[in-house]
Amino acid sequence: MATHRRRGIPLRVSLVAATLVLVLCGLLASGVAVTSILRHSLISRIDSTLLDASRTWAQSPWKHSMSNGEGPDPARPPSKFYVRGISPDGHTVTAINDRNAEPALPPSNDVGPDPTTLHSVNGSDIEWRAVSVHGTHGGLTTVAIDLSDVQHTVRSLVWLQIGIGAAVLVVVGIAGYAVVRRSLRPLAEVEQTAAAIASGQLDRRVPERDPRTEVGRLSLALNGMLSQIQQAVADSESSAEKARGSEDRMRRFITDASHELRTPLTTIRGFAELYRQGAARDVAMLLSRIESEASRMGLLVDDLLMLARLDVQRPLEHHQVDLLALASDAVHDAQAIDPERTITLEFLEGPGTPEVLGDDARLRQVLSNLVANALQHTPASADITVRVGTEGDDAVLEVADRGPGMSQEDASRVFERFYRTDSSRARASGGTGLGLSIVDSLVRAHGGAVSLATAPGEGCCFRVTLPRVSEVAAQVS
Structure with a gap:
């Protein structure tokens, strides 16, 4: 359950929270370090002052009359020091300053020659820094000073750090959220793009x-x-x-x-x-x-x-074939089939000769089917023209007639198998409906293309383009 809740937390919230945790750890570490250094510095200064005062008091002889603590006494310690001495004969003499009553400190025998932090034996929260030294006139002198000022300074510093840390966390949280949100904006764009693509907009892209x-x-x-x-x-x-x-x-x-x-x-x-x-x-x-x-x-x-x-x-035979000779034979054959028809041969001017590399018999069938198609589907009075020549790197064959032509819908399907332009599919001509399909397949097998230019009442012009011998030779080499 906890894992599910963690998975449901947005990424930007997780990043900001992680940033705040790191900043908080940094603030805590720096706060502890600064507080410790400050306390150590203050204690060191107090220790230095305490040692100087203890050496001064240890050189003075103790008088029993000092223990009454009443009225001003030139022998009383200055400022905030508390002094307790044990004379050689075992009497305890105390001197307190004007600021404090006699503190409840442990016995002097419990205080060593090095400065030590002591707690009041009566349960008070006041801490003392004390040191005991042996005097030049005998006896034991204990000098102490309360740490209330140090505690107050450290406490003030801690609260100041807490306030500053809280302000820093708020500022970092707000600024971090804004920066993370701006940085994650591209991911939102990726999400939007993915949603658009899922809806079918496959052309959408992520902004670069x-x-x-x-x-x-x-x-x-x-x-x-x-x-x-x-x-x-x-x-x-x-x-x-x-x-x-x-x-x-x-x-x-x-x-x-x-x-x-x-x-x-x-x-x-x-x-x-x-x-x-x-x-x-x-x-x-x-x-x-x-x-x-x-x-x-x-x-x-x-x-x-x-x-x-x-x-x-299946592979075709490849020989050098002269399309002009094939066209001439096709025209003569057509004139023999229909002597009354006007069938002419024209040469298209262009570079080179109309020679191709291919199967002679199959290319003859291409011309035969195109001419036969023109003879079968045009009136006897319609002239037929066979053209041959070159255009760029291609050899060109054209079979044009002046028949009734056909619509663009029929022209787009004329190379389909068994397609006939008449809706009744009449077979009076004896054709199978495969002649032009065979033309298209044979031309494509030779690496060429066949097209039809026609319009109702303007006749038809079938155009065949095949790679010339020079182009094929260049590709092979």
């Missing part, structure tokens, strides 16, 4: 201080830790977002692949059932449709296998 101080080094360390935490949280959220996106794409891919495969399979099954039942009148047409759907399904499976290989990042 002088790095030469402990608080400054603490703030730097905390800010570094907070930056790492923020980066870790951002990376975690990004990874989670990517994982969710990948999961969504995989789910959509599986759904679309199943849908794409189910359509030709259903068609083949239907025609096969008609043939088995003998209901088909035109067997040649039926077999032609079955063959067509099987070919379509084969193309789909081939495309899926290619995407799967690209996903696992």
Whole structure:
């Protein structure tokens, strides 16, 4: 229970209390030392005076008549001394001053030749400093002086120290609390920052201080830790977002692949059932449709296998490839497929030659898919232009058409697998919806990028950039 209470004490209170305890110990030590030194100094002065007086009185012969103590007597000791003598014949003679009655001191035989502090035998709180010496005329002389002045001086000093100490403790407590509170202000800022971060404000930081101080080094360390935490949280959220996106794409891919495969399979099954039942009148047409759907399904499976290989990042063949030659072949092939279409080849001016290091067959497929996409999704009257050239350290390929174009929403998803811009997902063109996805994967496998610039009514322009041979060679070297 006591431990729990101690844990609940604020740090600033504990620090101030510890400071006050240390100051109190210092005041007590200094007070005891000063009081002891002062008392010792006063006693030393009294002892010196006492010894001088005792030697003076020891040289004087004692008279028995001095013991009456009545009336002024030139033989009485001056000032505050008390003298008691024992004559050689054993008589005791006393002389007291005008300030004190005869004190109740112990017998002279109990007092030695060195100054000694004595207490009154009658219980009084008065202390005496006394010394006994043997006189030159015989006998024993005892000289004493009361210490009331010393006691009063010491008592006054003690009370003065108590008052000053109390005032010092109050001042130190107030000043210490203010200093500690100001010194701990950065910790309060750390607490506020931590609370803000806990509420979701991950960009909050502790105010920076002088790095030469402990608080400054603490703030730097905390800010570094907070930056790492923020980066870790951002990376975690990004990874989670990517994982969710990948999961969504995989789910959509599986759904679309199943849908794409189910359509030709259903068609083949239907025609096969008609043939088995003998209901088909035109067997040649039926077999032609079955063959067509099987070919379509084969193309789909081939495309899926290619995407799967690209996903696992299997190495491609790398040879020096001239993109101008590939573009020329692609234009000739397209003109052979659609002789009525205007398809042209243009060269983009730039430094060097458009030669890259890559897989010739895969790069031909990139151009083939882009040109085929333009042929399938634009009217017969829409011109198609293939451009090739260089730009900086990259080789550039462009396939542009003057078709209807597409919206920005469609353009942002055009490279997704099985994505078709028409909402009905019509398959009259015979495409699988994987052509542009294959283009994107092949280009990225070659270290390049593909983009689309389009707008409704302004056609489409697919742009492929690939590192030129000189850039790749420089990286390898």
